[in-house]
Each structure stands twice: as structure tokens, then as C-alpha cells.
Amino acid sequence: MTDYRVVIGSMSHETNTFSTVKTSLEDFRPKYGEEIFDTLRGTRSGIGGYLDVLEPAGVECIPTISAGATPAGELRNEDYWYIVDYIKEGIEKAGRVDGVLLALHGAMIAEGVPEAEGTLLREVKKIVGNVPVIVTLDLHGLISDLVVENCDGIFGYDTNPHIDMYERGVEAAETLLAAMKGEIKPTVAHKKLRMVPPTINQRTAEGPMVNLLELAREKEKMPKVLNVCLFPAFPYADVQRVGSAVVAVTDGDSELAQKVADEVGEKMYSMRQEFLKPLTSIEDAVSIAMDASEGPIVLADVADNPGGGAPGDGTEILRELLKKGVRNVGVACIKDPEAVQRAIDVGVNGVFSMEIGAKTDDYHGKPLMVSGTVRTITDGRFIHKAMAVGVPADVGRTAVIDVDGIEIILTERSHAPNDPEIYRRNGIEPTDKKILVLKSRGHFRAAYEPFSEMVLEVDAPGLTTPNLSWFIYSNIPRPIWPFDKV
Numbered sequence: 464m465t466d467y468r469v470v471i472g473s474m475s476h477e478t479n480t481f482s483t484v485k486t487s488l489e490d491f492r493p494k495y496g497e498e499i500f501d502t503l504r505g506t507r508s509g510i511g512g513y514l515d516v517l518e519p520a521g522v523e524c525i526p527t528i529s530a531g532a533t534p535a536g537e538l539r540n541e542d543y544w545y546i547v548d549y550i551k552e553g554i555e556k557a558g559r560v561d562g563v564l565l566a567l568h569g570a571m572i573a574e575g576v577p578e579a580e581g582t583l584l585r586e587v588k589k590i591v592g593n594v595p596v597i598v599t600l601d602l603h604g605l606i607s608d609l610v611v612e613n614c615d616g617i618f619g620y621d622t623n624p625h626i627d628m629y630e631r632g633v634e635a636a637e638t639l640l641a642a643m644k645g646e647i648k649p650t651v652a653h654k655k656l657r658m659v660p661p662t663i664n665q666r667t668a669e670g671p672m673v674n675l676l677e678l679a680r681e682k683e684k685m686p687k688v689l690n691v692c693l694f695p696a697f698p699y700a701d702v703q704r705v706g707s708a709v710v711a712v713t714d715g716d717s718e719l720a721q722k723v724a725d726e727v728g729e730k731m732y733s734m735r736q737e738f739l740k741p742l743t744s745i746e747d748a749v750s751i752a753m754d755a756s757e758g759p760i761v762l763a764d765v766a767d768n769p770g771g772g773a774p775g776d777g778t779e780i781l782r783e784l785l786k787k788g789v790r791n792v793g794v795a796c797i798k799d800p801e802a803v804q805r806a807i808d809v810g811v812n813g814v815f816s817m818e819i820g821a822k823t824d825d826y827h828g829k830p831l832m833v834s835g836t837v838r839t840i841t842d843g844r845f846i847h848k849a850m851a852v853g854v855p856a857d858v859g860r861t862a863v864i865d866v867d868g869i870e871i872i873l874t875e876r877s878h879a880p881n882d883p884e885i886y887r888r889n890g891i892e893p894t895d896k897k898i899l900v901l902k903s904r905g906h907f908r909a910a911y912e913p914f915s916e917m918v919l920e921v922d923a924p925g926l927t928t929p930n931l932s933w934f935i936y937s938n939i940p941r942p943i944w945p946f947d948k949v
């Protein structure tokens with residue numbers, strides 16, 4: 464047994480700076496103190512992993528705040544500082560602290576604070592000094608000097624869809640434990656790359672990431688190399704630190720860490736063209752799905768992915784399905800609180816008739832007039848059975864309307880339907896459907912691919928389109944691929 468004391472916190476947001484929807488503290492629905500551990504202990508989350516290592520080792524774990532929101536636009540400045548100050552005060556009030564573990568995203572941007580994670584880490588280091596600070600980050604994180612200089616270890620997800628949050632949490636906690644005992648002295652280096660690949664081909668089951676991860680695993684076999692992680696990164700951020708990176712963590716050898724990060728980084732840069740991938744047009748995708756003999760066929764609305772900061776209320780795929788008279792379709796989801804209220808007003812079996820969707824901005828098609836029957840109404844709460852298994856979800860009040868054989872899930876909040884529970888919780892069995900429309904870029908694959916016949920990535924309009932030429936960047940370093948000839 465030990466008497467180490469570790470402060471734990473979480474701050475997670477993937478900020479799409481092109482979104483017109485500002486993020487506020489309310490969207491984070493923060494949890495405080497012991498409630499964090501009560502909710503996450505035993506789950507497949509990063510903090511679940513921290514606790515599974517530290518608590519049996521007799522470490523006293525001190526909770527601060529756990530704040531995570533669905534991706535959208537910049538976080539309000541005062542709300543950002545509220546979270547940072549809460550973590551700082553938690554550390555100060557804890558008295559003696561032997562280590563800090565933070566579950567962060569890495570691509571968070573607040574108003575006036577483009578380096579949200581780096582600034583938090585700098586503030587934490589100001590208080591704790593030489594005490595080790597270890598972080599877990601999302602594979603879409605944007606790594607910068609400020610982040611690397613202000614922590615002692617980085618453990619990024621090695622999977623996309625991210626199904627290893629727990630395992631990386633375990634590694635981070637084990638590394639912290641060894642560092643507190645004085646067995647190792649972790650040191651971090653990174654190689655930043657002049658490339659901004661779209662997220663569409665950053666999957667880890669196929670495409671360029673497969674070989675790159677193999678190389679990372681090879682490097683981890685070298686003596687003193689504790690961890691190598693790849694950050695192809697989130698492209699929808701008009702900030703200086705946009706772009707891919709490779710991070711290496713070694714036991715006390717900063718030169719070796721830099722050498723490994725450079726080598727893997729150069730390999731990644733040389734493979735940049737492989738991150739590009741063609742999409743299927745809306746018309747072709749619907750025709751292919753209709754002609755398929757068996758389902759479910761997934762039509763992935765990759766450009767309107769709430770997991771990447773889009774509102775999840777685009778209508779153009781649905782418009783085509785209605786136009787072609789397709790039946791036996793499930794659509795998850797369309798965010799439209801006004802339509803949910805209307806469905807609740809008319810009630811189950813009531814006749815629903817109004818324009819739905821495309822109400823957040825002008826980037827996701829036009830509102831679509833539909834008439835149908837309300838099937839179910841729920842509170843929109845469920846427990847994840849895929850990805851962050853065990854972690855509760857709350858998409859706000861939810862209604863299903865049936866429009867000529869197309870069952871549309873309407874939600875109050877933006878939601879990427881990566882867990883089929885969103886269907887089942889609302890009375891739809893997704894495996895029975897011929898076609899499933901999913902507002903998601905790729906995280907749905909973990910749970911849906913095992914029962915789907917085909918996945919088509921559809922070229923609909925939206926804030927997470929892989930066509931990066933859609934966006935006007937003005938704050939990124941130039942030249943940079945794929946915008947400039949490099």
C-alpha cells in the first residue's frame with residue numbers, strides 16, 4: 464500500500480471553429496467531486512481506467528471536475544476559466560499532491576484561448592511544479608509546444624473509433640504510479656507536421672493509420688520508449704496549432720523521445736495523400752442502398768457529424784429518400800427541439816406535420832416539410848453499450864415520427880448515433896431496417912459494422928465535410944498540405 468495522493472479531472476471538447484453555435488458551461492453538464500467517481504468507476508472511460516489502477520494500489524484519488532460537451536463552436540471565455548479555476552482550486556485545496564491525471568481532448572478552443580489544453584496544463588504546472596502531470600488525449604487532439612512542455616506524459620487513443628479510452632487511462636495511471644514511486648521519469652517530445660488530413664480516412668482498421676500504428680508499436684519495443692502515439696488530428700479548427708503530430712514518451716531520455724517522434728512523424732507526412740478518400744453522392748448512395756438485396760445499408764452523413772461539431776440537423780439525405788419513396792429506413796438523428804415539442808403536443812399516434820431540420824445554420828440543407836405519425840416519445844436517456852460502455856447519455860427529449868416507412872428520430876440535443884441504443888431506446892430495432900442514416904463520420908463503425916451489409920460515406924453538405932476546400936482558413940500556418948503545394 465502507498466499513501467500517494469493524485470488529483471483527477473477531465474475537460475473535453477472538440478471545437479469546430481466554423482460552427483456558429485457557441486459552447487457554454489451548461490453544454491458540459493459538469494460533474495463535481497465524488498459524483499465523478501461514482502458515475503465513472505467500473506466504466507470503459509478514461510477515468511474508469513485511472514481508478515482501476517490507482518484505487519487497488521491504495522492511492523488516494525481526489526476528484527475535481529469532469530466536464531465534456533458534444534463538439535460545437537468555441538467555448539465562452541468565462542466558462543473556460545471556470546473549469547480551469549475549478550481544477551486549480553481542487554489541486555490547491557488538496558494539500559500535498561503527488562501526481563495529477565487529466566482526461567482531455569486536445570482540440571478544445573475557447574474564446575480568446577486558442578490553446579485551451581496547453582493553457583490549463585501551464586496553470587496546473589505553476590502550482591504543482593515537479594509533481595508529474597499525465598494526460599490522456601483524443602486521437603484528434605491538436606498537439607502544441609505548450610501542451611508538451613507542461614506535462615510529463617501523453618497517452619493518446621490508439622483506436623478510431625475510440626474504443627480504447629479505458630486502456631489508455633490504465634496506461635496513463637500505471638505510468639504515473641511508477642513515476643511517483645521514482646521507478647521512471649517520463650519525458651515527452653513531439654513532431655508537428657505540416658499536414659491537415661480530413662478525418663474520413665483516419666480510421667485505425669484500414670487506410671494509412673494501420674501501417675503507422677504498426678511502426679509506433681515497433682518503436683515502443685525499444686528500450687526506454689514508454690509510449691508512441693499518433694495524432695492525425697481534427698481539421699476543423701482555424702488556429703495556429705492545427706495539423707497532425709506524433710508524440711513519444713520515454714523514460715528520462717528526451718533525445719530519444721525526439722528521435723522517435725521525428726522518425727514516425729516523417730513517415731506519417733510521407734503518407735499524407737493516403738488520408739484522402741472519395742465520397743458517394745447523395746443520389747448514388749440512395750440508389751445503391753435501394754438496389755441492395757439485403758440490409759442494413761448504412762448511409763453515413765459524414766458532413767453533419769455532431770461528433771465533429773456539426774449540428775446534426777441536415778436534411779438532404781432524408782429529402783432524397785422521401786423523393787424516391789424508400790421505405791423501411793431509420794434516421795438517427797435530426798436535432799430539432801421545436802419538432803420534438805410538436806410531437807409531444809400531438810402525442811403518440813398523433814398526426815405530425817411540420818418543417819423539420821436545417822434550422823441551426825445555412826450549411827446543412829433546407830428545412831424539410833414532412834407529414835407522418837408520432838410513434839414514440841422518450842426522455843432520451845440511455846446507458847452506452849458501445850464505445851464508452853456504461854457511461855450515461857442524455858440527448859434530451861426524443862420523438863420518433865414515421866413518415867411513409869421512414870422512421871426519423873428527432874432529438875432536442877445534437878447527437879452522433881454511434882451506439883445503436885439510440886434506436887433501441889426509442890423503439891426501433893436497427894438490424895431490421897433496410898437503410899440506416901447515421902449522422903456520424905466513423906465512430907458508428909465499432910457497433911454497426913458487425914450487423915451492416917455495407918457502409919456508404921455520403922457527400923452531403925455540412926460543417927464536417929471531408930472537402931476541406933469548403934472552408935476559409937485564415938489563422939493556420941502556411942504553407943500546409945492539402946491547401947498548398949508542399
Ligand SMILES: [Zn+2]
Nearest residue numbers: 601602603625
Ligand atoms: Zn476523436
